[in-house]
Amino acid sequence: MNSHQYDAIVVGSGISGGWAAKELCEKGLKTLVLERGRQVEHLKDYPTMTSNPWDMPHRNRIPLADEQQNPVVNRCYAYAEDTQHFFVKDSEHPYVQNKPFDWIRGYQVGGKSLIWARQTQRWSKYDFEGPGRDGFAVDWPIRYEDIAPWYSHVEKFVGISGNYDGLDTLPDGEFLPAWEMNCVEKEIQKRILEAYGDRKFVIGRCAHLTKPNEVHLAQGRGQCQARNQCYRGCPFGGYFSSNSSTLPAAAKTGNLTIRPDSVVHSLIWDEQKGKATGVRVIDRVTKEATEYFANVIFLNAACLNTNLILLNSISNRFPNGLGNDSGILGKYIAFHNYRGTLGGRFEGFEDKYYYGRRPTAVMLPNFRNVKKQEMDFLRGYMSFYSAGRGGWGGAREVPFGADFKEANSEPGPWWVSMMMQGETIPKETNFVSLSPDQTDQWGIPLLQLDIAYDDNDEKVIKDFLEQGEEMLTKAGITDIYKNDSKQAPGLDIHEMGGVRMGRDPKTSLLNGFNQMHLAPNIFVTDGAAMTSTGTQNPSITYMALTARAVDYAVRELRKGNIK
Numbered sequence: 001m002n003s004h005q006y007d008a009i010v011v012g013s014g015i016s017g018g019w020a021a022k023e024l025c026e027k028g029l030k031t032l033v034l035e036r037g038r039q040v041e042h043l044k045d046y047p048t049m050t051s052n053p054w055d056m057p058h059r060n061r062i063p064l065a066d067e068q069q070n071p072v073v074n075r076c077y078a079y080a081e082d083t084q085h086f087f088v089k090d091s092e093h094p095y096v097q098n099k100p101f102d103w104i105r106g107y108q109v110g111g112k113s114l115i116w117a118r119q120t121q122r123w124s125k126y127d128f129e130g131p132g133r134d135g136f137a138v139d140w141p142i143r144y145e146d147i148a149p150w151y152s153h154v155e156k157f158v159g160i161s162g163n164y165d166g167l168d169t170l171p172d173g174e175f176l177p178a179w180e181m182n183c184v185e186k187e188i189q190k191r192i193l194e195a196y197g198d199r200k201f202v203i204g205r206c207a208h209l210t211k212p213n214e215v216h217l218a219q220g221r222g223q224c225q226a227r228n229q230c231y232r233g234c235p236f237g238g239y240f241s242s243n244s245s246t247l248p249a250a251a252k253t254g255n256l257t258i259r260p261d262s263v264v265h266s267l268i269w270d271e272q273k274g275k276a277t278g279v280r281v282i283d284r285v286t287k288e289a290t291e292y293f294a295n296v297i298f299l300n301a302a303c304l305n306t307n308l309i310l311l312n313s314i315s316n317r318f319p320n321g322l323g324n325d326s327g328i329l330g331k332y333i334a335f336h337n338y339r340g341t342l343g344g345r346f347e348g349f350e351d352k353y354y355y356g357r358r359p360t361a362v363m364l365p366n367f368r369n370v371k372k373q374e375m376d377f378l379r380g381y382m383s384f385y386s387a388g389r390g391g392w393g394g395a396r397e398v399p400f401g402a403d404f405k406e407a408n409s410e411p412g413p414w415w416v417s418m419m420m421q422g423e424t425i426p427k428e429t430n431f432v433s434l435s436p437d438q439t440d441q442w443g444i445p446l447l448q449l450d451i452a453y454d455d456n457d458e459k460v461i462k463d464f465l466e467q468g469e470e471m472l473t474k475a476g477i478t479d480i481y482k483n484d485s486k487q488a489p490g491l492d493i494h495e496m497g498g499v500r501m502g503r504d505p506k507t508s509l510l511n512g513f514n515q516m517h518l519a520p521n522i523f524v525t526d527g528a529a530m531t532s533t534g535t536q537n538p539s540i541t542y543m544a545l546t547a548r549a550v551d552y553a554v555r556e557l558r559k560g561n562i563k
Contacts, residue, residue, distance in 0.1 A: 019546040
């Protein structure tokens with residue numbers, strides 16, 4: 001036990017786990033990070049970071065056999081021959097879909113921070129107030145003012161590009177210079193603002209170093225090159241990942257130990273001490289069982305795996321999962337609704353083009369049910385759009401030969417595409433549980449997923465498609481198409497809830513500092529902690545909640561309130 005004793009244990013090394021490690025180590029705690037996947041070191045383990053398509057056996061396509069064996073991960077937008085080594089294969093890590101759900105995972109040091117979409121918008125006061133006002137979930141135990149300083153804390157270190165737009169629905173942050181809209185996007189922005197007055201499209205805020213500051217250069221990171229090859233791992237450190245940023249910062253303190261290939265089975269509850277004392281681990285390769293101990297434990301295994309670990313952490317005190325006296329552990333799972341897309345053709349500006357591959361789109365904050373309930377559905381959606389010119393020119397009419405090459409050398413017309421990011425409502429009927437009779441290769445019960453859309457989601461999709469068509473029409477776009485993909489939940493990769501924050505232990509598992517009501521030395525700061533989903537991308541909120549929770553945990557440790 002002494003040889004496996006640490007001040008703190010962090011389960012998971014992704015976006016929130018990396019931040020937990022950095023903050024704990026910098027506050028002087030000897031910290032063990034447990035990662036179920038393999039080791040991935042920045043630069044050293046990015047095998048395709050500078051590859052051309054013709055350098056790969058299948059020209060960056062996935063072979064048919066892989067598509068048939070792994071249908072879920074093959075539906076992910078970022079999964080290709082150059083990125084497949086950072087994704088979990090369905091065939092190797094099964095789960096039970098009681099209802100269709102595409103669970104996208106990345107098991108390696110750095111987790112999904114290597115393959116995320118890097119969009120970073122703060123929540124507004126309306127997002128934290130929404131559940132309490134509308135009654136669609138329990139009230140958040142915090143407000144925007146509680147987390148705002150922590151948004152600033154993480155934004156300065158991560159490096160977020162964006163404009164100071166002055167929107168109360170999308171608060172400004174600590175920004176590097178923003179990416180620029182192209183000429184057609186600016187024209188659409190102008191026309192829609194003229195038509196509506198209160199619908200302001202702004203350039204997306206993203207975790208890319210457009211102009212690195214000293215704090216970023218000190219991390220060994222450099223300027224984003226707009227290559228649009230981020231999911232391979234960035235040799236420049238141009239975007240934020242645990243591997244290029246927080247884990248190296250933690251390592252510099254001398255307080256960090258990373259143990260990859262460590263599949264967490266459960267947390268250890270000491271019946272005599274009445275507290276969680278450590279973590280049970282199964283070695284990914286040898287299947288050998290080991291235990292590690294610490295005074296404080298941060299769970300950052302990503303939403304659904306964090307739920308799995310707690311559900312599997314049973315004891316005499318907690319026969320239904322650690323901290324689960326209320327019976328709501330694993331329930332009230334929510335996600336983002338991405339089903340609606342539309343687009344069309346824009347006439348004009350044929351003499352204009354653009355430079356590079358910008359890593360963000362143009363975005364419109366939610367304008368539905370923001371300050372009061374005004375629609376026949378709850379909550380709303382963000383919208384994203386971008387404009388570009390296809391490289392085919394007249395090549396659609398010339399299918400092959402020298403004429404095809406000539407036609408393909410000229411840019412085609414301007415096309416505009418738009419998508420939704422809708423808020424779903426946490427419901428008790430959307431839940432995860434443990435299989436009673438199926439286990440994985442490490443003897444851990446498979447996770448069963450019962451998560452689906454409802455009538456509220458269908459109304460939100462309908463409104464987005466109607467409003468999107470109206471906006472594009474007013475912006476002068478023609479040949480408009482609308483599409484509902486009908487895709488299963490999960491491809492948003494924004495699953496949240498199951499271990500939600502709240503004020504009352506009867507209706508929540510965590511308090512306002514992400515601390516378990518019934519196990520005060522356990523903190524959950526990944527997506528599992530979210531009480532509701534908002535309409536913004538969630539990662540910057542996970543980071544801010546994590547830094548805030550570590551600050552509180554260390555203060556409580558030093559006061560002797562956590563032992």
